[in-house]
Amino acid sequence: MDKINLHGSWELLLDEEQQGIKEHFYKSETPFPKQIQLPTTISEAKLTPRRDLASTDHLTDPYAFEGFAWYRKTVFLPDNCKDYDWELYLERTRITQLYINGVEAGSFDSLCTPHCYPVTPWIKSGENQIVILVKNIGYPTNGGHMTSPDTQTNWNGLLGALELRPLPRERILSLRLYPSFSGQSLTVRGRITPCAGKLELLIQDAGENIIIRTFHQTENSDFECRIPLENKLLPWSEYNPVLYQLKAVLYTGGTAADECSQSFGIRDFEAGKHHFLVNGDPVFLRGKHDGMIFPLTGYAPMNTEEWLKVMGTAKDYGINHYRFHTCCPPEAAFQAADQLGIYLEPELPFWGTVTSPSQEGHNEELQQYLITEGFRILDTFGNHPSFVMFSLGNELWGSKEVLNGILKAYKAHDKRHLYVQGSNNFQFTPCILPE
Known part of the structure; x- marks a missing residue:
């Protein structure tokens, strides 16, 4: 099943006084008076009154907004949606709180990484109402240049990928790659859902030609596999940024249950006595x-x-x-x-x-x-x-x-x-x- 792209028109309710949780703005009967085309920010969409006052010591956001912003969208899921686990993926935003069909489904506060919500318990086939509360106040940290007016501004919005992702029940949960130029190896560490399976690991070049193929039997959720490279891959550096692709396919019961890919480069970056070293060579x-x-x-x-x-x-x-x-x-x-x-x-x-x-x-x-x-x-x-x-x-x-x-x-x-x-x-x- 394909992921559901949530880019496009969303309803918007600005809540500068932060009353929405107490007033249950996440309920379907609450009117949301504005429309916004995501991904964007409230400032970029010019959805607040323009300010004419300009600052001389940092960027001036003429449409600045700080407070709570409520984003709402109705999404339709197919009849077989319960055959999958589902994840709501928000690539970059501020502090968020999620409501699905009027029920709170969690919160995230990362400023630097995606907000990934497991939403299987709250979705259903047919019509689903998604409400995302985005807060650009009350950060746990001062935020540095992630939120300061002299760099990014303290925007409120949803940026990058916004998706509902169907996930197979038996799947690869994580994939971490440890390439070593000096050791001529690629160590693959990861985690799968609890299941008896086998991993096929393929290293491919830019043309998707298979350079190395290996299999690894998974006996529990965590796995580790070391792949000898035998000088078949070129090293990565500023002068030769060669990238390869690792494709991992999880087989259970003889069929492919899940697959994922990750690009990587073969490089060592070390601190020498007087220089940094890339693949053993000094770099300035x-x-x-x-x-x-x-x-x-x-x-x-x-x-x-x-x-x-x-x-x-x-x-x-x-x-x-x-x-x-x-x-x-x-x-x-x-x-x-x-x-x-x-x-x-x-x-x-x-x-x-x-x-x-x-x-x-x-x-x-x-x-x-x-x-x-x-x-x-x-x-x-x-x-x-x-x-x-x-x-x-x-x-x-x-x-x-x-x-x-x-x-x-x-x-x-x-x-x-x-x-x-x-x-x-x-x-x-x-x-x-x-x-």
Whole structure:
């Protein structure tokens, strides 16, 4: 069954005073007076009165809106919809709360990664009403350049892919790739739904020619398979950004139950004594600060073509490295960097002080949110060869022990990247942490 694309016309109700939860705006009888064509933002759609006051120290959003925004759409599902599990996929947004057919179905608060809602219990064949509450206030973090007016603006909207996805009951849940140029291997780690099955793993080139085919028997939900490469694949670097495709097919009962694909590049990115090394060769990072500043829209592009244009221009001027200041770009930026050969360093959306529980002003909710957001970034974008470094934020202060502990946890979770405590931390007394 094909996924259902939710792009197009949605009803919209602006709730600047945040009364909608108490007033049950998610019920079908509530009138939604506006229409909006998603994906977009309220500002881009010009759905608020224009402000003539202009700021001189940051971008001016003439149609700014902050508060609750309620988005509603009626969707029809086929009679056999209950043969599948269903997921609502929102590629990039703010804090969201989901209601299906008048019932709350969960909430997500990631600023940097997609909101993926399992919605099987709430959908039915025929007519379904989807209501998404988007909040661009009350963030767990200050958001850094993900929300600041001098970069993206604090937009409210839904961007990128918006889809209802049918998922087979027996399926591949995750796929993480660990390529090694020096070890000439590709280690595939993943998870499937509990079932007895067999995985077919195919490595393909750009022309979809099969270079390596192997099979792996799955005995439980988690699996790991090491594929010897024997110098059959070219290495990835800024000078030769060669990409390959891993296709995984899950067989149960002799038939293909599910399949998924993931592009990758064979590369090692390491810290040498005096240089960074790519596949053993020294590299000099000719980089730029990037806060995802796109003033014509107020948000970063969500398609690869736009990022290819932007990053391609930068590479023409000799840039080979992007440091994303307190922000993480969307999937399209990683794809463009993979194709062009640009080394990326996303950061947690934070600019401030990290404290220990014993310190005055400690905010445990904020700290746990940031740590969780980091794991989400690693899991979502970690397969991209362009993702070579990860930073905890900008100009951080506070507890060196806590910063070191966060780095240690990330390194234990995913060793594919280099990790740094932050950019310009402890400005007047720089320090090197053990991790």
